[in-house]
Structures are given as C-alpha cells and as structure tokens.
Amino acid sequence: MSKVSRAAIIADGDEYFRLAMHSILRDQLGFSKVVQATSLDEAVKHLSEEPNISMAVLERTIPGLKSPACLTALRQRFPALRLAIISTSDKRQDILAALEAGVHGFVLKTISPADLTAALKLIMDEIIYIPSSVTAIPSPSDEQEALNETSAGKHQVIRLPTRQREVLGLLMHGKSNKEIARALKLSEGTIKIHIAALFRAFGARSRAAVAAAGSQLLLN
Structure with missing residues (x-):
C-alpha cells in the first residue's frame, strides 16, 4: 500500500x-x-x-x-x-x-x-x-521439549519444533484450525494435536493466550 x-x-x-x-x-x-x-x-x-x-x-x-x-x-x-x-x-x-x-x-x-x-x-x-x-512461561519438562532457559537468566525462551512454529504463526494471524490445516496440507486432527502441544508449552487456556505468548518469541 x-x-x-x-x-x-x-x-x-x-x-x-x-x-x-x-x-x-x-x-x-x-x-x-x-x-x-x-x-x-x-x-x-x-x-x-x-x-x-x-x-x-x-x-x-x-x-x-x-x-x-x-x-x-x-x-x-x-x-x-x-x-x-x-x-x-x-x-x-x-x-x-x-x-x-x-x-x-x-x-x-x-x-x-x-x-x-x-x-x-x-x-x-x-x-x-x-x-x-x-506472558507466564512454565519451567521445562519432559513433555515440553520446546522449553529452554536462556543463558542470560533473565528470561525464558520457548524453542518450538518447526511444525509447531508454523502452526503458531498461522494461529497468531487469526486462522481457524481448518484454515491452518489447509495451509499446511495436514489434517484437522493433526492441527488439534499441535495446538494442544502449544497450549501445554505456554501454559495457556485459550487461543488468545497462546497468540499473546507467541508474540514474545519475536521480541526475545
């Protein structure tokens, strides 16, 4: 524009x-x-x-x-x-x-x-x-392979697997599960699994909270 x-x-x-x-x-x-x-x-x-x-x-x-x-x-x-x-x-x-x-x-x-x-x-x-x-990020756990603490010690940074980062990016742009599945050529069931993993990784209870936490990845 x-x-x-x-x-x-x-x-x-x-x-x-x-x-x-x-x-x-x-x-x-x-x-x-x-x-x-x-x-x-x-x-x-x-x-x-x-x-x-x-x-x-x-x-x-x-x-x-x-x-x-x-x-x-x-x-x-x-x-x-x-x-x-x-x-x-x-x-x-x-x-x-x-x-x-x-x-x-x-x-x-x-x-x-x-x-x-x-x-x-x-x-x-x-x-x-x-x-x-x-953003309240939980401590690392075996189920949260994406979580790592920065050496600086002041913040924690979530390091997500590539596919979960792709799902997160589309979710942050307001895409529905169906739209994300279509964009990534995956089933809706697979997308739901990835989103559930994101909820666990961020300790979130809503898609908005996941998107909010995800925005911090861009600032760290």
Whole structure:
C-alpha cells in the first residue's frame, strides 16, 4: 500500500497524547493522514467516512468503549482494520479480554516512544503484540521439549519444533484450525494435536493466550 493511501486514527481523551501519537504515526510509521477522536462513536464515524484508514489506536477507557464486546463489534464492522488498544493498565485480564475480542495488540502507555513505535510496527506487520509482563512461561519438562532457559537468566525462551512454529504463526494471524490445516496440507486432527502441544508449552487456556505468548518469541 502506498504512503498516499495510508491513514490511521488515534482515539484518546488526552490531547497531548493524541499529538504525540500523531507524530509517531506520521513521522515514524509513514501514515500520510492521522485522524483524531475522543470517543468510540467519533472514531466509528471517522472510520465510516475515511475508507483509507488501515490502523486504529484506541485508548481502553474512551467514552463508548464499555466492554470487550464493543471491540468485537468494531472488528466485525471493519474486518480489514488493524486495531490496537493502548492503556495504562497492565492487568492480565484486561489484556487477554482485549485479545479475545479480536484486537491485534495491547500497548502500555508507560513504555518509551521507541518501544511504542516498535510495538505499533509489529501490529502493522500483522503480528499480535502484547506486553511481556502478561506472558507466564512454565519451567521445562519432559513433555515440553520446546522449553529452554536462556543463558542470560533473565528470561525464558520457548524453542518450538518447526511444525509447531508454523502452526503458531498461522494461529497468531487469526486462522481457524481448518484454515491452518489447509495451509499446511495436514489434517484437522493433526492441527488439534499441535495446538494442544502449544497450549501445554505456554501454559495457556485459550487461543488468545497462546497468540499473546507467541508474540514474545519475536521480541526475545
């Protein structure tokens, strides 16, 4: 997509933050137009009137954004839109609820401008982004051949077999089991086995949690 045709929207009640995001989206990420809004209704109005908006950054507590169901409705109405939530909350339940609703990233307001820019770039590149604090990786076990601890000792890194990495990548792009099976030329039953292994490896209870944990592999 050319720069001329790329537009984004930032919806936040803080005027200073909107101005900062406007600068990042234009100067760092190359959007030719950045629309500002202060509520969900205003954002939806702009999205309806501006067909070239390909990315939306919404603050989690803007007026009108009453629950994750609002995010689900927004994704259904604008399926091609890359949607990021930005928030001061780092609560795991808030992050996973947003991911379950279909957003493509959850970015903390407290991170540096450089990290914020990098997070939005990942979201633009069709990768699900979440804060590293949400990922709780269990210790290695015989059943989890993918888990290894880094020599640095500060983080743990999951090293998945090639096929599981392929499945994870497609899952992170929102593909269903049937779509993953078709893409990899495998049976749905085999895909279910690989996904079950990913659930165990990440200690996750939902596909959103697996996708959230998987995004950290790209940041380590």
